[in-house]
Every structure is written in structure tokens, then in C-alpha cells.
Amino acid sequence: MTLTARNLSLAYGERRIVDNLDLDIPVGKVTCLIGRNGCGKSTMLKALGRLLTPTGGAVYLEGQAIHTMAGKAVARQLAVLPQGPVAPEGLTVESLVRHGRFPHQGWMGLVTKEDERAVTEALAVTHLLELRDRPLTQLSGGQRQRAWIAMALAQETPILLLDEPTTYLDVAHQIEVLELVKELNQTRGRTVVMVLHDLNQAVRYADHLVAVISGRVEAEGRPEELMTPALVRKVFGVDAHIFTDPDTGKPICVPRCLVGVGREENAGGASNPTGNL
Amino acid sequence: MRRRWLLWLLLIGLVAAIALSMAMGAVRIELGKLLAGDSVSLMIIKNYRLPRTLVGALVGAELAVAGAMLQSVTRNPLADPHVTGVSAGAGLVAVAIFLAVPTFPMPLVPLAALAGGVLAGGVVYAVAWRGGIHPGRLALSGIAITTVLAAGTSALLLKYSLTANAAMVWLAGGLWGRNWDHLQALAPWALPALGCAWLLGPRIDVLALGDDVARGLGAAVERERGLIMALAVLLAASAVAVAGPLGFVGLVIPHLARIVSGGSFRRLLPVAALLGAALVVLSDAIARTIFAPAELPAGVFTALIGAPYFLYLLRRAAL
Incomplete structure (x- = not known):
């Protein structure tokens, strides 16, 4: 499942962030977008995840422009976790993870055996089985972030986009989340694209780095070379x-x-x- | 399992509230006489108390479910049917009819109020729209429109102060004189709308996770939120049109229901509906007994019960 951007232009209202971007996400690898605050890396990730409609060009999933595809069809191939999501009060871990099955369900929203299996598996991979009935508000920051990642995993998509999954976490929880990402990539072959702030973590956990300056790709390649x-x-x-x-x-x-x-x-x-x- | 017990418990509670409402009122009804087939008792129950109670139950369920929908999709715990302008819109139209067009046929007042409520809800939504709906902007737009409409209502009440009595009673919200005709007018709207709300459950849940997460899960955020809010406005407007603006049902009951049900909207809906129905039925029963044979509007008691809880929520929400 390939993910590419061609001539992609992005803007918030009048403010242009990205102009004519071409980007190819390597399949089956972990890619990290790095750059300073406000350089446009999160904006690029949002566009890759269909959260933002381009003003020009397009993002292609296996050759098909994602903004012309049905939302649920995209969400079955590509899961995206925005930065710092906030759950409604009282929502339990399992209820949150179940929402990951939304793109697989029809209008009636009936839950199938397949949904149950995917939810249990996502909880198991993220080591949250014991916490499944706990409200999110009662969890530590690292556990909560794992729960959101579990929701994205329950979508069972070949591609996973994460916008600063380690924000607000202490070092131990950061490593906990990044190790999980690495495991998902290595044992399940998921293509991962992350925005990370910590340069050394990006180098350590990415196979491919994309350095962004003012909305354009300055350089990309293997961390060792870049x-x-x-x-x-x-x-x-x-x-x-x-x-x-x-x-x-x-x-x-x-x-x-x-x-x-x-x-x-x-x-x-x-x-x-x-x-x- | 626990959930099923809870629902049964709530259902029994509602039936008890309805039974209590049958027994209470200006005329005392004895079970023995009723069972013996006393025609006066039967007539009071059949023609007055039963339809009135059922209207109250339906209205309470509608308001509670509408409130739960609005709170979820706007991610605003203090949202309720009144902040969407629905009550103020319905109120202005109803008062205008009572005062300025005394010849207007009374059975059509709820229909006109419904139109006023839906129209006001639409205006609030349109004013808040800027390429999308932001919860904060929606709340502010609702407050602004509500204030304008309430000012219009006040102006009318002052201008026609000598004949404003009926309008004042309507504005306080209540079930006095509601009968089978009202139930017949309300049920064909309310029941399918509640069914639709249940169908939309998973979408409501996904929208409650925030716009970006919902979009990432494949939801067509603006279209679905528009649809859900339109349904909530319809539920609220039809309730207000029949019973006037019953305060706090739509605000407080969803929170209460969320505490006991947890989880998804489809679990929440029946709990909220039963609790809302029970609150309105009980409030009405108290309102018509406490100073019997004089009646107070039920809205006074939904507010008396709801307001303290609202303040508690405000303190807890740490705004």
C-alpha cells in the first residue's frame, strides 16, 4: 500500500503552509518528519491522513487520490492519530478502542466477531487487556497514549500516521510508546509515519528521515547518512x-x-x- | 448483565412514576374504587391524567436525548436544547400568537411553536457556520440569538401585559390541559426521531472524539454533525412546542445517564430517555399536587431539581 504526495499545496485559510510538495512514503518502513515548530510537518501529516483538504495537488493511496475517496474506505487502509487527542469524560479504554472499528462497520453499526477479535488483539498488543474497563481519565499519560494507539490499531490498516505520539510524556513513557511503534513495524510490517520533536529519538526509531524547512523537504534519507x-x-x-x-x-x-x-x-x-x- | 438490570430498574421506576402521577392530583383516586369500575375515577384517569402523563414522559425523553446528542457532538458538557435557540424561538412564536393573534386556533399553537424553534435552531447554526462548526462559536451564537429572541418575548409580554397570563403559563413550561390530541400530534414525530437517534449512535460516539479523530476514522464530520444537530433540534423543538421550555431536563439528565450507563451512545439513549421521562412525570405530579387544586407549571420543578445539579456540574467542570 503506497502513500505519496504529488504537487501538494496546503493552506490554513489565506496562510500558505506547503507549496508543490512531492513525497514518497517508503512502504513497510518507519518514516519520521522532523523540523522546527511551525515548519509544516504536522500539516503535511494531516494532509497525508486526509484530515486536511489540499488547495492543490493530491495525496495518493495506491495511486488513488484520497480526497476523492470515501472517508471510511481511506480509514480502512490508513489510520491517523492527531496530536494530543482528548476523550470525552468517562470513556473506557475498550469503548475507545472499539471506535477504531467504525470504518469497518455499516450504517447500522453492528458489531461482528471480526470486530471483537480486532479490538482484543489491539488491546493485547498495547498491553491494555487488564485496563480495558478503566476510564481513560484514570490512566497515566503513557497508558492513555497507548489506548489511542490501540484505537488506531483496531482499524487494522497497513499504514499508521502518528502526530507527535510522545508529546507530554516523560522519557520512560516516550520510550514505551516508541518501542511499541517499532514492534508494530517489525512484527506486523506496518508502514509508519511519525512527527517527532526529539531528534535523537527520530534517528533511533526511524528507517527514513524527512527534514522539513518552511513547508518543503530539505533532505531525506537514512538517518545515518542524513x-x-x-x-x-x-x-x-x-x-x-x-x-x-x-x-x-x-x-x-x-x-x-x-x-x-x-x-x-x-x-x-x-x-x-x-x-x- | 448489570446494564440489563439497570434498564429494568429504570423502566420499573418510570412505571412507578407514571402510577404515582395517576394517583396524584386535585381529585383523590382510590385504587379500590378504580378496580371496582368507578366511572368518575376511570374518566379522570383516561381523559386527563393518562394522556397528560404520557405526553410528559415523551417530552422528557425527547429533551434528555436531544441534550445528550448535543453535548456529544459539540463536545460541550454544558450544551442543552436551550442553548441552540430552540426554546427561545418556540417561545417567541407561541407568545406572539397568544398575545397578538388571539383568534389563532389553539390546537395549531404547538405546530407554530415547532416551526419557530426549528427556525431559530437553523439561524443559530447558520450564524455559527464558518467553513465548519466550532463548539465555542456555536455556544456563543446560541446565546446571542437566544438573548435577542427572549428580548422580543419580554417586549411582547410588557406591551400586552394585561392579557399575558396564558403566555406566561406557557413560558414556564408545563403539562396542564395536555390531552390525547397533544399525544397524537407529538408521538408521530417523537418516536421515529428517537429511533433515528439510536441509529446514529456510532456516528455520535465518533464525533465525540473530536473532529480530527472522527475524520481519521472516516466520518464526514460536518455533514454528520449537521444531520445529528438537526435531529436534536427537531426533538427539542417538538417537545418545547407541546410542553413549553422545561428547564434543565436536557442539560442534567444526559450527565446523570452517562454516570450510570458509561460507554456508547446506544447504551446512553435508553437510560437518558427513561430518566428524562421519569423526571418530567414526577415534576408534573408534584407541580399539580403541592398547592392543589391550584397548579404550578412542571417546569418550575424540573428547574428546582435541575439547577442545584447544574451548579454542582459547573464546579466540577473547572471551567
């Missing part, structure tokens, strides 16, 4: 050391300072602190 001091400086506007992680062999980025702030070798060159070239 992660250079020059790119970090360009994308994030910080000078950084890049080391090699002794555990994974992947690069680790240690930011030193903002570009152009108190560093002698910058005196003549990049003095633009926003880094928008």
Missing part, C-alpha cells in the same frame, strides 16, 4: 556535535548553541539566528 552538523544547523538553526551511539551505531546529536551565538567560527558566516535560508 544526520550531519550541516543539516542540523540548516534545519534547526543550532550548532551540534554528532557522535555515534555505542549501542545502535546510529548518530547522536548533541546541540551546542544557536547558530551565530557566541561562537568564533560563525563570525563571518551564518548569522541568521532563525536559520531560514
